[in-house]
Amino acid sequence: MPGTGIMINAYSDALIALGTAGVVVPLLHRWRVSPVLGYLAGGVVLGPLGLGSFKDAVPLLRWVTVGDVSNVGQIAQLGVVFLLFLIGLELSVQRLLTMRRTVFGLGALQVVLSAAALGACAYGLGSGGRASLIIGLCLAMSSTAIVLEVLSGHRRLTSAAGRASFSVLLLQDLAIVPILLLISILGEDHGGSVLAGVATALVQAAIAVLLIVGLGRWLLRPLLRMVARLQARDLFVAANLFLVVGAAVAAGAAGLSMALGAFVAGLLLAETEYRKAIATTIEPFKGILLGMFFFTVGMSVDVRELAHAPLLLPAAVGGLVAGKAVLLVGLTRLFRLPWPAAIETGLLLGPCGEFAFVGIGLATAHGLVSGGHARFVLAATSLSMAAIPLLGRAGRRISARFERRRPHAPELAVLPPADGEARAIVVGHGRVGQVVSAMLERHHTPFIATDRDPDAVTAYRRRGREVYYGDATDPAFLKSCGLMQAPAVIVTIHDQAAIDDIVRVARELRPDVLIVSRARDAAHARHLYAIGVSDAVPETIEASLQLSEAALVGLGLPVGPVIASIHEQRDAFRRQLQDVAGRAGRTTTRSIRAKTTL
Numbered sequence: 001m002p003g004t005g006i007m008i009n010a011y012s013d014a015l016i017a018l019g020t021a022g023v024v025v026p027l028l029h030r031w032r033v034s035p036v037l038g039y040l041a042g043g044v045v046l047g048p049l050g051l052g053s054f055k056d057a058v059p060l061l062r063w064v065t066v067g068d069v070s071n072v073g074q075i076a077q078l079g080v081v082f083l084l085f086l087i088g089l090e091l092s093v094q095r096l097l098t099m100r101r102t103v104f105g106l107g108a109l110q111v112v113l114s115a116a117a118l119g120a121c122a123y124g125l126g127s128g129g130r131a132s133l134i135i136g137l138c139l140a141m142s143s144t145a146i147v148l149e150v151l152s153g154h155r156r157l158t159s160a161a162g163r164a165s166f167s168v169l170l171l172q173d174l175a176i177v178p179i180l181l182l183i184s185i186l187g188e189d190h191g192g193s194v195l196a197g198v199a200t201a202l203v204q205a206a207i208a209v210l211l212i213v214g215l216g217r218w219l220l221r222p223l224l225r226m227v228a229r230l231q232a233r234d235l236f237v238a239a240n241l242f243l244v245v246g247a248a249v250a251a252g253a254a255g256l257s258m259a260l261g262a263f264v265a266g267l268l269l270a271e272t273e274y275r276k277a278i279a280t281t282i283e284p285f286k287g288i289l290l291g292m293f294f295f296t297v298g299m300s301v302d303v304r305e306l307a308h309a310p311l312l313l314p315a316a317v318g319g320l321v322a323g324k325a326v327l328l329v330g331l332t333r334l335f336r337l338p339w340p341a342a343i344e345t346g347l348l349l350g351p352c353g354e355f356a357f358v359g360i361g362l363a364t365a366h367g368l369v370s371g372g373h374a375r376f377v378l379a380a381t382s383l384s385m386a387a388i389p390l391l392g393r394a395g396r397r398i399s400a401r402f403e404r405r406r407p408h409a410p411e412l413a414v415l416p417p418a419d420g421e422a423r424a425i426v427v428g429h430g431r432v433g434q435v436v437s438a439m440l441e442r443h444h445t446p447f448i449a450t451d452r453d454p455d456a457v458t459a460y461r462r463r464g465r466e467v468y469y470g471d472a473t474d475p476a477f478l479k480s481c482g483l484m485q486a487p488a489v490i491v492t493i494h495d496q497a498a499i500d501d502i503v504r505v506a507r508e509l510r511p512d513v514l515i516v517s518r519a520r521d522a523a524h525a526r527h528l529y530a531i532g533v534s535d536a537v538p539e540t541i542e543a544s545l546q547l548s549e550a551a552l553v554g555l556g557l558p559v560g561p562v563i564a565s566i567h568e569q570r571d572a573f574r575r576q577l578q579d580v581a582g583r584a585g586r587t588t589t590r591s592i593r594a595k596t597t598l
Contacts, residue, residue: 076296086286088266099167422446503515
């Protein structure tokens with residue numbers, strides 16, 4: 001039957017991709033070759049543009065090559081969906097808000113400037129105005145799937161380069177909707193306002209995200225609680241798959257990226273008591289599906305284009321990657337990233353991404369980009385994506401070499417005292433940290449101050465201040481500072497993501513230690529209480545209390561009663577924040593028994 005033959009071909013193509021994951025990639029991993037490169041190479045060789053192009057001449061090749069990319073392409077897209085869901089699960093709304101400057105600042109500048117530069121190059125090489133605009137926008141994008149997999153594989157998502165890369169990639173995912181709409185409007189050429197159409201699409205996208213968030217907050221936790229009470233692991237797995245795929249499909253139906261919908265769902269679940277259990281459940285599916293995605297990317301590499309343009313194509317790939325990398329290094333330095341992180345970020349995001357296949361394909365269907373230009377651009381995109389693991393490795397090595405060659409002041413080599421004396425640890429020696437250190441000195445309380453800014457540490461030590469260089473998010477460094485004997489950890493820095501990491505590390509190593517942390521506002525303070533601080537000091541509340549005290553005293557009220565009322569109000573604020581965090585903690589405790597059975 002004809003339908004049976006089509007089904008067999010589809011299963012055969014899926015088996016080829018699974019066989020690559022089960023046989024080829026483990027062999028390459030044994031030879032210390034990146035699994036991503038293994039999947040990409042497998043797709044190039046076994047795809048319809050590789051050995052599959054000879055299947056009519058050699059019928060046996062039908063059984064060892066993929067005949068139709070669509071047979072595995074739709075399944076492979078789920079790999080990116082699961083990857084973004086897990087990344088959202090590791091973040092939180094609070095931590096994402098702390099990244100808004102790099103997301104909407106660094107990310108937006110990268111897209112606009114890269115698109116302008118690449119579009120100008122395409123125009124200079126003979127493409128039309130509309131085609132150049134589309135080519136520039138599509139090539140400005142980077143590969144979310146490969147870059148994030150490379151970073152997570154080397155546990156560098158929380159590094160400076162990892163955070164910068166993720167911020168840019170997130171903005172790029174948000175930009176997909178207006179770019180696709182722009183291509184459709186230009187292709188239809190109905191004379192309407194392009195800006196009005198793009199604005200309408202952005203409003204629709206915002207409404208869709210708000211609906212996903214609203215329904216998610218109302219539905220996700222009750223659904224998982226109900227399933228967890230049944231103590232059936234298979235139902236918990238099914239519920240998780242339903243949540244991930246359901247959020248992705250809802251976003252896709254609204255015209256958004258499916259991966260973006262899954263990312264939002266992950267963010268909503270990041271603060272729940274089910275986060276770890278969900279991550280454990282989803283991880284195996286993510287691995288195999290993401291591998292199939294890389295396999296399909298490899299299948300899109302047309303090696304015949306390299307034969308047609310043996311010099312021009314490699315030169316175009318090199319120029320493309322180098323141009324974007326240089327621009328990114330400059331932008332990341334503008335946002336005060338250190339040179340090693342800037343170099344690594346530039347090399348990771350310099351290559352193009354999978355969106356080029358969607359955008360260029362749609363533009364070609366509308367007649368905006370010629371077939372010859374499209375094949376050349378997509379071949380360059382494929383080759384640049386295949387180089388991402390190697391560029392990531394090169395970025396890490398260049399960064400490490402840059403760090404080794406950087407002249408360090410001798411003050412940075414001074415290690416914290418290891419005499420076993422109990423000292424409070426003051427994390428951060430900026431303006432707030434200096435005041436805290438001065439007050440501890442005045443009251444003859446032993447302490448040790450740390451900072452991760454090498455220039456600041458050098459300057460302070462030359463002035464005679466006992467400040468030690470190091471990253472307090474590193475458990476080994478905190479231990480070397482005497483955390484296991486310290487009576488308190490006082491966090492004075494302003495980076496909210498780093499504060500979260502420090503609190504979690506300190507609380508895991510010393511469940512009984514006093515942790516006092518600076519907080520940006522009441523919401524941040526509640527969050528800190530929820531993750532384990534003993535006391536949080538919100539800047540906004542403290543400023544309002546000090547302002548009230550100065551005003552009341554200035555109006556002639558007695559100083560003593562004013563100070564007493566200020567203390568009472570401060571205690572009331574503290575109790576209110578702790579009560580909210582305590583209710584969240586009690587909810588978590590009641591759900592632990594259900595979670596541990598999964």
